[in-house]
Amino acid sequence: MRQPLFAALAASCLAACAAKPVPEPAANARYSFWRPAPVVDAPDPAKVVQEAPAEAWRPVDPSNLLVIELKEGGRVVIELAPDFAPVHIANVRAFAKAGWWNGAAIYRVQDNYVSQWGNGDAKTELPAGVVRQPPAEYHRDLAGLQVRPLGFPDSYAPMVGHANGWPVGYDPEQGRAWLTHCYGYVGVGRDLAPDTGTGGELYAVIGHAPRHLDLNIAVIGRVVEGMALLSARPRGTEALGFYKEPTQHIAIARARLAADIPAAERPAFEAMRSDSLAFSQFVTGRANRGGDFFQRPVGGVDLCNAQVPVRKIGG
Amino acid sequence: MRQPLFAALAASCLAACAAKPVPEPAANARYSFWRPAPVVDAPDPAKVVQEAPAEAWRPVDPSNLLVIELKEGGRVVIELAPDFAPVHIANVRAFAKAGWWNGAAIYRVQDNYVSQWGNGDAKTELPAGVVRQPPAEYHRDLAGLQVRPLGFPDSYAPMVGHANGWPVGYDPEQGRAWLTHCYGYVGVGRDLAPDTGTGGELYAVIGHAPRHLDLNIAVIGRVVEGMALLSARPRGTEALGFYKEPTQHIAIARARLAADIPAAERPAFEAMRSDSLAFSQFVTGRANRGGDFFQRPVGGVDLCNAQVPVRKIGG
Numbered sequence: 001m002r003q004p005l006f007a008a009l010a011a012s013c014l015a016a017c018a019a020k021p022v023p024e025p026a027a028n029a030r031y032s033f034w035r036p037a038p039v040v041d042a043p044d045p046a047k048v049v050q051e052a053p054a055e056a057w058r059p060v061d062p063s064n065l066l067v068i069e070l071k072e073g074g075r076v077v078i079e080l081a082p083d084f085a086p087v088h089i090a091n092v093r094a095f096a097k098a099g100w101w102n103g104a105a106i107y108r109v110q111d112n113y114v115s116q117w118g119n120g121d122a123k124t125e126l127p128a129g130v131v132r133q134p135p136a137e138y139h140r141d142l143a144g145l146q147v148r149p150l151g152f153p154d155s156y157a158p159m160v161g162h163a164n165g166w167p168v169g170y171d172p173e174q175g176r177a178w179l180t181h182c183y184g185y186v187g188v189g190r191d192l193a194p195d196t197g198t199g200g201e202l203y204a205v206i207g208h209a210p211r212h213l214d215l216n217i218a219v220i221g222r223v224v225e226g227m228a229l230l231s232a233r234p235r236g237t238e239a240l241g242f243y244k245e246p247t248q249h250i251a252i253a254r255a256r257l258a259a260d261i262p263a264a265e266r267p268a269f270e271a272m273r274s275d276s277l278a279f280s281q282f283v284t285g286r287a288n289r290g291g292d293f294f295q296r297p298v299g300g301v302d303l304c305n306a307q308v309p310v311r312k313i314g315g
Numbered sequence: 316m317r318q319p320l321f322a323a324l325a326a327s328c329l330a331a332c333a334a335k336p337v338p339e340p341a342a343n344a345r346y347s348f349w350r351p352a353p354v355v356d357a358p359d360p361a362k363v364v365q366e367a368p369a370e371a372w373r374p375v376d377p378s379n380l381l382v383i384e385l386k387e388g389g390r391v392v393i394e395l396a397p398d399f400a401p402v403h404i405a406n407v408r409a410f411a412k413a414g415w416w417n418g419a420a421i422y423r424v425q426d427n428y429v430s431q432w433g434n435g436d437a438k439t440e441l442p443a444g445v446v447r448q449p450p451a452e453y454h455r456d457l458a459g460l461q462v463r464p465l466g467f468p469d470s471y472a473p474m475v476g477h478a479n480g481w482p483v484g485y486d487p488e489q490g491r492a493w494l495t496h497c498y499g500y501v502g503v504g505r506d507l508a509p510d511t512g513t514g515g516e517l518y519a520v521i522g523h524a525p526r527h528l529d530l531n532i533a534v535i536g537r538v539v540e541g542m543a544l545l546s547a548r549p550r551g552t553e554a555l556g557f558y559k560e561p562t563q564h565i566a567i568a569r570a571r572l573a574a575d576i577p578a579a580e581r582p583a584f585e586a587m588r589s590d591s592l593a594f595s596q597f598v599t600g601r602a603n604r605g606g607d608f609f610q611r612p613v614g615g616v617d618l619c620n621a622q623v624p625v626r627k628i629g630g
Contacts, residue, residue: 034469035486112546138610153469155467155470157351183523184427207498211613212601216611228426228549232424232426232548286527289531298526302471304523305527
């Protein structure tokens with residue numbers, strides 16, 4: 001069975017939902033009036049990235065890079081975030097090592113939402129080492145993460161910020177943190193039950209950040225190269241953007257970890273450290289665009305518009 | 316000259332910027348801790364739209380519909396918002412009546428940003444009735460708008476909500492309101508000076524809402540049909556996503572106001588009234604997704620993920 005990201009939202013949420021622990025809406029639904037405070041002469045974010053010193057960057061481990069080559073040419077490279085969904089990411093690595101996606105396809109492209117790919121129902125036996133029912137790794141302990149607060153309010157989370165070069169929502173009272181569904185971020189397709197997503201079916205966000213998926217799906221990383229190979233595609237005409245005909249599928253030639261590609265051929269990336277001074281300057285600049293075009297800096301930015309700079313290094 | 320949406324951000328913002336009146340950053344940059352308050356058993360937003368009564372909808376005036384037919388087939392329909400940028404929209408109507416875009420093209424598609432179209436440098440004489448240097452209609456008086464507050468914090472504006480079926484940022488203290496750059500929203504391309512955009516060059520947002528453009532560009536409406544004809548396109552390889560070769564341009568056959576199309580052939584739309592009960596239920600549902608798939612309602616939604624429902628009516 002294909003794993004639709006969404007099932008049809010049939011009826012309303014009954015007994016099962018009511019049993020879930022959710023905070024009382026009463027006292028905490030209010031927030032105080034916030035006024036953005038624009039900063040004139042803020043740093044130019046592009047210039048900050050260009051001039052950031054070497055120590056502002058962390059290399060991406062080759063075992064955290066999934067390299068997906070398309071049959072038509074071109075490749076999509078995904079940086080994995082094992083600190084956030086370790087079991088799912090161990091699965092992804094095992095799938096890659098087993099050649100699971102060789103011959104798989106992009107079979108769903110839904111406008112302003114996601115591109116999704118995988119093996120669908122082509123294979124029923126999972127490779128050795130893949131956990132068939134991983135835990136719902138939708139959040140992790142806040143403890144152990146060094147979070148830089150974004151500094152602006154968010155519509156979805158009590159607090160947002162960045163940790164080790166990743167965007168996070170977090171809740172200091174509950175002690176939780178989670179990766180967010182920003183443009184280009186990659187999650188694990190699943191069926192209705194939370195333990196049905198192995199990591200074999202993946203999707204990338206190609207529209208406005210669907211942050212309502214946060215805390216409901218395992219986010220495992222982000223596209224760092226080849227984004228347009230996922231976004232600039234005909235939209236599927238079936239429900240949820242599935243392609244109607246298999247002939248519309250976009251074939252994947254093979255997918256490997258960079259660690260399994262000979263060192264001379266493998267791509268390499270580095271991400272800006274979110275605890276660096278450069279990153280703080282970058283966020284200030286994104287929140288206060290200046291230069292000759294902008295008439296008025298806004299004084300705020302949302303988490304998904306302050307995307308962590310990632311760049312290719314080496315050949 | 317083509318009008319790039321962005322000029323290269325050359326250096327930092329100097330004397331000219333410093334002279335602009337911006338609020339003091341000191342006292343107001345703080346905001347209180349906000350906790351989303353999830354609602355269990357919230358309405359299913361799709362069902363709300365389906366079942367909304369007739370009085371929850373307002374018809375779109377045919378003079379507020381710009382119908383752009385592509386040479387390859389298909390059409391993009393844009394609802395204009397004359398309450399927000401009246402001079403620019405009078406220009407758009409004059410351009411349409413003069414056949415200005417007949418033979419024009421989509422010449423820029425930048426990933427996670429915008430698709431842009433127009434006439435570029437093909438014509439230098441403007442049609443009769445077009446104001447060459449319209450005022451910077453980047454905001455309007457809050458007075459006269461009936462705003463429904465969204466009810467959740469925003470990263471860019473003191474307050475956000477909806478007025479007459481349009482998403483707005485607003486500032487009660489300054490008495491201003493403005494349309495926001497959400498997915499599918501249409502703005503006026505301009506050069507560096509604010510009075511250089513006539514409305515002849517337009518763009519639509521095809522990625523995560525670039526809200527930093529709010530208050531810096533005239534937003535004139537939104538795409539209500541044919542969005543994928545703008546978003547599902549090869550990305551331009553030149554700076555800012557411009558296509559390298561004219562052969563890559565996507566030709567526009569003609570663009571007319573629906574009011575100038577024979578009544579039997581013209582498309583018709585209606586938008587949900589933002590002061591309706593149905594719209595409040597819709598927003599609550601978008602902020603608290605339930606059903607069989609979601610494990611946890613979030614309890615919040617951002618302005619651009621609570622897109623006003625618009626639907627086609629009639630033939």
